[in-house]
Amino acid sequence: MIPIKKPLVATIICCCFLTGCWDKRELNEIAIAVAFGIDKSDEGFRVSAQVVVPSAISSDKGAEGTPVLLFQADGETAYEAIRKMTKQVPRKIYPGHLKLLVIGEEMAREGIWDSLDLFVRDWEVRPDFSVVVARDRPASDILRVPTALDTIPANKLFDMLENSSDNWSEVHKMTLFELLADISSDGKDAVLTGILSSADADSNTGKEATEEIHPSARLYFDNLAVFEKDRLVGWLDAEQSKGFNYVAGNIKNTVETISCPEGGSVAIEVTKSDAKIKASFSGGNPEMEIIIKNKGNVGSVQCGLDMKKPESIHILDNLFEKKLTGIIEETVKETQSRGRSDIFGFGQTIHRSHPDKWKSLKGEWDEHGFENVPVKVKVEMNIRMTGTLLNPL
Amino acid sequence: MSLFDQKKGGQPEASGRDCLQKSLQDNLLLLKVTLGESTDVIIREIRIGREGIPAGILYTDGLTDTASLQKFLLETLMIELPEIEEREGGSPDECFLSELKERILTVGEVEESGSVSSLLGSLLSGDTLLLVDGYAAGLVIPNRKWAERAVTEPNSQTVVRGPRDSFSENIRVNSALIRRRVKDPNLWNESRKIGTRTETNVELMYIHGLIEERVLDELRKRLDLIEIDGILESGYIEEFIQDTDYTMFPTIYNTERPDAVAANLLEGRIAILVDGSPFVLIVPALFTQFFQSSEDYYQRVLFSSFIRILRYVSFGIAMLLPAFYIAITTFHPNMLPPPLLISLAAQREGVPFPAFIEALIMELAFEILREAGLRMPRNVGSAISIVGAMVIGTAAVEAGIISAAMVIVVSLTAIANFVSPVYDLGFTVRMLRFGFMILAGCFGFYGIMIGLIVTILHLCSLRSFGVPYMSPLSPFNWSGQKDTMIRGPIPRMYRRPRLIGKANPTRQQPAVAEESSPDNSESKR
Incomplete structure (x- = not known):
């Protein structure tokens, strides 16, 4: 063993303590922010932060006081606003566990990039939180609504969004990562899920609201906000949202209700859905083809169809295909009529399959390329199981 | 010998007079004075034989088996000796002392010595001395016996399945526990006394042919360098012989389990037994060894x-x-x-x-x-x-x-x-x-x-x-991995640890045809 020089050891040990612990923060010195809301204000940005109050959540003390607090501050930039919050909060806002970013509609219409920049740039933020748009309201209104099932509203919203995108697929969970990819890529525009609140002026948004069985102020996700670059340009309604998700391949599991030929209806559970968009050229003009292959089960039958017969399944297949084709064609038409925002990524598809031709199309794709491209829709359905019951009783 | 130099400095009364005199009284006086008339050293003066030659018997009370002292020494000398002399008609002559040693005393191993220091050493180790008037030498009769702890269950390394005996404070019992497990004639035992005052018995045990001579020589060299007045526990030895003091990691293994020692001997390691300590040291020790329990090898x-x-x-x-x-x-x-x-x-x-x-x-x-x-x-x-x-x-x-x-x-x-x-x-x-x-x-x-x-x-x-210390992890070797993070099946661990059992790497012929590794052929005997 090399003999250690004592002064060297002493110096090293002293260094350990002299540097101090400059980035040390005890857990009771940070305010864990679970959701941020960004709105427009006179100064520029109004940032709302939903911050957890840990002592109210801990299981052993029987949850006293409000589980979350909402802080608001205005500033020329979002960063400035967040820092200004220190004037109201005794602890430093810690964004590492951010779950949800709510952008007010007004802000979204002006462009979201300026607000997002901070969240991408800051090393402490993990870009895996969901981004949603508050429809018709400022984001702070959304973050103000208390929830009962999960005491932290941001958690509740996050889980709700996830659950709904997995099982109903009308909304789409978009993380900051995915959003950035969509905004920055050519030939594809972003969509974000909308969040709505049923609260009105005299709704109770205090803590007592969590004690109501059917609170008047409720939050729910609905509709998809369509963006052009980083600006919100419009909304898709519920059916169109679903149609979009079929095309985008976001469907994990959902239920479609189709009408039987002789009246009544059948619910089909879609268990698998694969979407493919193909681009082809005829005479120099692009043509798009959307092919969606589905697999599913019969979920519930409320009509006279004889489920013992294989033909019935074929009938259902065809009905499903027809219905979904309708929905998607409608969605595509609606989107095209609005022009400019290519949420399906047709441009991207062309770029990938025909990069040479894309070069010439690229320049005017947003102006009139997208809205004029003919789109063919082809839906395949394969119903596999009818459940444990053959015919309705 | 440095051992004696030190002694002379410490005990001037013994200096220059290391030899016994012919007169019994002088000898007894010398011993008495040297021992400071300690009360636990018993001096019994008797007359032996038909002619009643004065003799002295010395033993340390508490370290000597008084029953055997009486039966094999006092009775023989005082009752049987006169009868024998009567029968044979002889009388004591020049070789009376060797006569006693060779014909009369019916005890195991009797030594004759004329050196005061070695006689004292034996006396204080529990042997009985017999001094006869007219002879400048004494007989050392080994009948040590003292109260000691029995072989009990180990305290520090317990197992559920496996032998329950552990070392005790007696080095003889300890070496016997090891020898009972390994009956190889190549299991050699090498003894030395360390500690100028405590004269502690320290023994090396190893299997000749399995160990690396280099390690043994190094160990001997380090043991010989020890200069200390007393060794009270194997920990003393450990500190003297370890490679470096500047580490928190133990570089010498210790155990109170005889089966663990036996296993280590079979791997080519050397055991160091220290009298008075139930902990046996084992060298060389590796880091991974400290994660091994002997029970590992007894379980599935x-x-x-x-x-x-x-x-x-x-x-x-x-x-x-x-x-x-x-x-x-x-x-x-x-x-x-x-x-x-x-x-x-x-x-x-x-x-x-x-x-x-x-x-x-x-x-x-x-x-x-x-x-x-x-x-x-x-x-x-x-x-x-x-x-x-x-x-x-x-x-x-x-x-x-x-x-x-x-x-x-x-x-x-x-x-x-x-x-x-x-x-x-x-x-x-x-x-x-x-x-x-x-x-x-x-x-x-x-x-x-x-x-x-x-x-x-x-x-x-x-x-x-x-x-x-980190082998077989670093330097890495494959066959050593069978007994590192996992414990391989015993039939498949047919090779000794690479760096320890180098002298004889193969434990047994592999039971199963093993995948041949590059060093397989050369490592076989």
Whole structure:
């Protein structure tokens, strides 16, 4: 063993303590922010932060006081606003566990990039939180609504969004990562899920609201906000949202209700859905083809169809295909009529399959390329199981 | 010999007169004076034979078997000797002493010596001396017997399945326990006395042909260099012969299990037995050896391997868990899942200390409790457990001094520490833990990583009697992996540890045709 020089050891040990612990923060010195809301204000940005109050959540003390607090501050930039919050909060806002970013509609219409920049740039933020748009309201209104099932509203919203995108697929969970990819890529525009609140002026948004069985102020996700670059340009309604998700391949599991030929209806559970968009050229003009292959089960039958017969399944297949084709064609038409925002990524598809031709199309794709491209829709359905019951009783 | 030089300096009355005189009275007086007329040395003057020659019998009370003294010495000399002389008609002559030694005394091994110092040595070791008037020599009759602890179950290394005997304080019993397991004539025993005053018997045991002569020579050299007045425990020897003092890791293995010693001898290691110590030292020792329990080899393979891995994991927990907790809560809260973070944050509410201080308080409290539990009188033991449960428990949490999570961290750390099958490594872990806590408190994970790198570099720099401490992990060798992180099936572990059993690498012919490794052919005998 090399003999250690004592002064060297002493110096090293002293260094350990002299540097101090400059980035040390005890857990009771940070305010864990679970959701941020960004709105427009006179100064520029109004940032709302939903911050957890840990002592109210801990299981052993029987949850006293409000589980979350909402802080608001205005500033020329979002960063400035967040820092200004220190004037109201005794602890430093810690964004590492951010779950949800709510952008007010007004802000979204002006462009979201300026607000997002901070969240991408800051090393402490993990870009895996969901981004949603508050429809018709400022984001702070959304973050103000208390929830009962999960005491932290941001958690509740996050889980709700996830659950709904997995099982109903009308909304789409978009993380900051995915959003950035969509905004920055050519030939594809972003969509974000909308969040709505049923609260009105005299709704109770205090803590007592969590004690109501059917609170008047409720939050729910609905509709998809369509963006052009980083600006919100419009909304898709519920059916169109679903149609979009079929095309985008976001469907994990959902239920479609189709009408039987002789009246009544059948619910089909879609268990698998694969979407493919193909681009082809005829005479120099692009043509798009959307092919969606589905697999599913019969979920519930409320009509006279004889489920013992294989033909019935074929009938259902065809009905499903027809219905979904309708929905998607409608969605595509609606989107095209609005022009400019290519949420399906047709441009991207062309770029990938025909990069040479894309070069010439690229320049005017947003102006009139997208809205004029003919789109063919082809839906395949394969119903596999009818459940444990053959015919309705 | 340096041994005697020292003695002369310490005991001037013996100097220059190391030889016995012819006169019994002179001799007895000399011995009496040399021993300071100690009352536990009994001097019995008798007259032996028909002619009643004056003789003296000396023994140390308590170290000598008085029953055999009476039966084989006093009765022989005082009753049977006159009868024999009567019958044979002879009378004592020049060779009376050797006559006594060769024909009369019916005890095992009798030695004749004229040196006062060696006679004294024997006397104080429990032998009986017989001095006869007119002869400048005495007989040493070995009939040592003293009260000692029986062979009991081991305290420090217990097993469920496996032999239950352990070493005791008597070196003879200890060497017998080993020899009973290995009946190889090549199991050699080499003895020396160390300690100028204690004259402690130290023995090396090894299997000739399995050990590397280089290691043995080095060991002999280091033992010969020891200059100390007394050896009271094998720990003394350990400190004298270890490769370096500047390490927290033990580079010499110790055990009180004879089966563990036997297994190590068979691997080509050397055992050092020290009289008066139930702990036998084994060299060379490797890092991985401290994760091996002898029970590993008695239990089924899969289970043993599982337990092995568990030990390494526990080692990590015991060393790093508090540091991890400090680093995560003060520097890297983003590494925790949100629900856990919120739960931890809730517990930290109202705790007045930073996490580092909190951890330090708890770890210190636990170390104090543990040390107290070890040292206090047995019959107040229950008091410690009651108070201890309060200090490191809900009482501390309810008082608002400590967060509940910290109690769990400290308790888990403490329990994980005890998984280590060898007590020594536990000390290392306990001390390193504090180092890592300081690093984590200052630099977070960065500090822990730096600490780990330094520790691993240090481990790789260590050697035990020339063998790299981290082998077979570094330098890496495949066949050694069968007994490192896992315990391979015994039939397949047909080779001795590469760097230790080099002299004779093959234990047994492989039971199964093994995949041939490059060194397979040359390693076979």
